[in-house]
Amino acid sequence: MQTNVANQTSNITVEDDRTGLSIETLKRAFADNLFYIQGKLAILANFTDYYMALSYTTRDRLLQRWLQTLKVYHEQDIKTVYYLSAEFLMGRHLGNSLINLDLYESIEQAVKESGLDLTEVLEQEPDPGLGNGGLGRLAACFLDSLATLEIPAMGYGIRYEFGIFNQSIQHGWQVEIPDKWLKCGNPWEVVRYESTVQVKFGGHTEVYNDDRGRPHTRWIPSFTVEGIPHDTPVPGYQTNTVNTLRLWKAEAGEDFNFQAFNSGDYDGAVATKIKSETISKVLYPNDNTPQGRQLRLEQQFFFVSCSLQDIIRRHLKKYGRLDNLADHAAVQLNDTHPAISIAEMMRLLVDDHHMFWDEAWRITQSTFAYTNHTLMPEALEKWGVPLFESLLPRHLEIIYEINHRFLQDVQTWFPDDDELLLRLSIIEEGGGKKVRMANLATVGSHAVNGVAALHTELLKQDVLKDFYKLWPEKFNNKTNGVTPRRWVLLANPTFSELITEKIGGTWLKHLDELRKLETFIDDKDFRDRWRQVKQANKQKLADYIMAHNCVEVDVNSIFDIQVKRIHEYKRQHLDLLHIIGLYLRIKQNPNIKMTPRTFVFGGKAAPGYFMAKLIIKAINAVADVVNRDPDVHGRIKVVFLANFSASLGQLIYPAADLSEQISTAGKEASGTGNMKFTMNGALTIGTLDGANIEIREEVGEDNFFLFGLTAAEVEKMKYEGYNPRDYYESNEELRNVLDRLAMGYFSPGEKDLFKPLVDSLLHHDEYMLLADYQAYSDCQAKVSEAYKDVEHWTTMSILNVARSGKFSSDRTIKEYCDEIWKVKPVKVELEPYDPARA
Numbered sequence: 001m002q003t004n005v006a007n008q009t010s011n012i013t014v015e016d017d018r019t020g021l022s023i024e025t026l027k028r029a030f031a032d033n034l035f036y037i038q039g040k041l042a043i044l045a046n047f048t049d050y051y052m053a054l055s056y057t058t059r060d061r062l063l064q065r066w067l068q069t070l071k072v073y074h075e076q077d078i079k080t081v082y083y084l085s086a087e088f089l090m091g092r093h094l095g096n097s098l099i100n101l102d103l104y105e106s107i108e109q110a111v112k113e114s115g116l117d118l119t120e121v122l123e124q125e126p127d128p129g130l131g132n133g134g135l136g137r138l139a140a141c142f143l144d145s146l147a148t149l150e151i152p153a154m155g156y157g158i159r160y161e162f163g164i165f166n167q168s169i170q171h172g173w174q175v176e177i178p179d180k181w182l183k184c185g186n187p188w189e190v191v192r193y194e195s196t197v198q199v200k201f202g203g204h205t206e207v208y209n210d211d212r213g214r215p216h217t218r219w220i221p222s223f224t225v226e227g228i229p230h231d232t233p234v235p236g237y238q239t240n241t242v243n244t245l246r247l248w249k250a251e252a253g254e255d256f257n258f259q260a261f262n263s264g265d266y267d268g269a270v271a272t273k274i275k276s277e278t279i280s281k282v283l284y285p286n287d288n289t290p291q292g293r294q295l296r297l298e299q300q301f302f303f304v305s306c307s308l309q310d311i312i313r314r315h316l317k318k319y320g321r322l323d324n325l326a327d328h329a330a331v332q333l334n335d336t337h338p339a340i341s342i343a344e345m346m347r348l349l350v351d352d353h354h355m356f357w358d359e360a361w362r363i364t365q366s367t368f369a370y371t372n373h374t375l376m377p378e379a380l381e382k383w384g385v386p387l388f389e390s391l392l393p394r395h396l397e398i399i400y401e402i403n404h405r406f407l408q409d410v411q412t413w414f415p416d417d418d419e420l421l422l423r424l425s426i427i428e429e430g431g432g433k434k435v436r437m438a439n440l441a442t443v444g445s446h447a448v449n450g451v452a453a454l455h456t457e458l459l460k461q462d463v464l465k466d467f468y469k470l471w472p473e474k475f476n477n478k479t480n481g482v483t484p485r486r487w488v489l490l491a492n493p494t495f496s497e498l499i500t501e502k503i504g505g506t507w508l509k510h511l512d513e514l515r516k517l518e519t520f521i522d523d524k525d526f527r528d529r530w531r532q533v534k535q536a537n538k539q540k541l542a543d544y545i546m547a548h549n550c551v552e553v554d555v556n557s558i559f560d561i562q563v564k565r566i567h568e569y570k571r572q573h574l575d576l577l578h579i580i581g582l583y584l585r586i587k588q589n590p591n592i593k594m595t596p597r598t599f600v601f602g603g604k605a606a607p608g609y610f611m612a613k614l615i616i617k618a619i620n621a622v623a624d625v626v627n628r629d630p631d632v633h634g635r636i637k638v639v640f641l642a643n644f645s646a647s648l649g650q651l652i653y654p655a656a657d658l659s660e661q662i663s664t665a666g667k668e669a670s671g672t673g674n675m676k677f678t679m680n681g682a683l684t685i686g687t688l689d690g691a692n693i694e695i696r697e698e699v700g701e702d703n704f705f706l707f708g709l710t711a712a713e714v715e716k717m718k719y720e721g722y723n724p725r726d727y728y729e730s731n732e733e734l735r736n737v738l739d740r741l742a743m744g745y746f747s748p749g750e751k752d753l754f755k756p757l758v759d760s761l762l763h764h765d766e767y768m769l770l771a772d773y774q775a776y777s778d779c780q781a782k783v784s785e786a787y788k789d790v791e792h793w794t795t796m797s798i799l800n801v802a803r804s805g806k807f808s809s810d811r812t813i814k815e816y817c818d819e820i821w822k823v824k825p826v827k828v829e830l831e832p833y834d835p836a837r838a
């Protein structure tokens, strides 16, 4: 690789001002970091070296703001938001940091003058995949918005050594490959050894008297591990605020260092070390389908205990008392994964800090709030009491005490309703006792929210209806959002430039301003450029498809895209049934006119989810037949893009014409990919589910392709007895489609391969694909018709973007701040860097 960086080795010196922003300084810092941090001469450096050197150059410019933010938070009397989440799907840091620091153009120039292309360097960064899908990515969007809105906030989670697996497709099947994201080092983390905490597991409890003769309980664990904080800066967009994401790594406790070793038990010592480190080793790759393994509960307790101890330690250092904790800390539970927090906080306050139960309970309830993210019954976490007892004996006692007091209250409010007590109890009785984590989270929090209007309504009427009866005031809705910085500005720069040219650049912080685009709706030049941008983005995706799938696609076809985790409720197979339907129409009538389409799929299946993996295989099997069949004449193409991720999303959303949001109504809590597509000018084909409903409300029903049963209709049909076979028998095309799949038409040599898929649809069809098939197919015909009218499609696309302002996570976060957390912005003023004073 021949670059100009080499020419600068002659005058390298350590930069003493690492905050400088001129092109010259940035170039120098880049060369300097290549030399001193990567330890490489420019002539021998590879792209990873360039990426690392550029990351350190950028990180230096973040540190000044980061440390200043920490200083302000330390000195001022503030309230902080703590977002507890088992997943943070942050996406690549470098591009985002450049955007948020307003450094993108200068760095691009500096890199260019060093003979390199910035986008190529950005591609070197491993995508930190410490999350599965929507839930983890929401946490990342929230951190971006919190920093942008200048809210004191901290994310707490686990520093998994292996994130979500890399997906490769072999012979059409998903193959999982370990994600070694740390193998080249991680320039975005700072390890804070001095803030290490101890976490206990197992053992037993005992009662003792303190020196004033008062009884307390203490927990004698059988095992202790250490949590080492790894901090990553989270810069806000065009602010001085840089918040912290603190992820905990598990290591062997200190007793490992001498006790085991000194006693000569080397094997035992090593086993202890391995067991400890296993806790933060790997992310469970399940989204909406929990696995219920002991290690997963260990992970949950590990990061919760580390985080709460950290919060309490910092609070005590600053205020010297704990009775005012809730005035300075708001802790949000991202789903039930951190719900053990409720018991751990009680244990810390009552056992360790000797607080009275009632006061501890008041503080706990006013500190915590809980977000529910799913209505899927199988996704509601429950842990068997025996497991709980062996791992967390003290927490089980505390949960029993919480439950006892809670059920006593219920009995005074609603006497003689034993059924009600059974439903509300934190402990599920019969068939092996279980701890219901959603009940624990709801009882221990002052606020409970759903993530879209419909979802919150269904929570109140369905999953948590008994709790709603007790505490209607606890329940509230916070419709999800996404950050327009990553999902529009970073992902779609030319599109963003066009928007900024028309309405100025403030839309990136005030997304409602996109409405101003409506005044340009008849501007011919604007409309032409709108289409040109989309076309160029489609070309980029087409190139990627050619490079990775060896499939040539027509950039004038409708790019019809479904990217999300593979799950039966999301109905990727409904999309596929429609594709097979179109294909059969072509085979029956080779001259049939059809608006050309490119169907793109992407998404990972949980490794143990057989049906999801079979759906991936089916998509690839249909793709193989359709893409090779000369009769198709390029009218339809089918592509499965391997290894969908945040970074691949940044390529895909801007290239979409049509966004597939086709979950069974009432099953998708919100969805957030739907918002990313809309913001990038795609139209949606969707059901009345999750946030689709609100997207349609905002963009207007004429600019949204609606189909399918409503949540109420789904419930009614199930209640009245749904028979999918009726649809099979009465719908000829549907019958042909299912027959072809079942008879092995797409799986030569393995004729029964897709039988489980077809059987499940014919015999149960839990997610009502057959009931929605015709409506979906008819709606797709309308899409094809509409796409032919280029001008009208352009109008709809512009209106979708112009009216997407509600779906900024800034709006969501403002609502959380005002209505749940009661926190206010804190300004961070920058002081000039002066090493002598720092």
Ligand code: Z15
Residues within 6 Å of the ligand: 132, 133, 134, 135, 136, 138, 286, 287, 288, 289, 335, 373, 374, 379, 451, 480, 668, 669, 670, 671, 672, 690
């Ligand atoms: C997950 O990604 C979601 C919910 C869950 O309970 C789990 Cl375990 C994982 C998703 C929802 O499916 C999706 O509808 C929602 O938009 C997202 O969380 C963020 O709220």
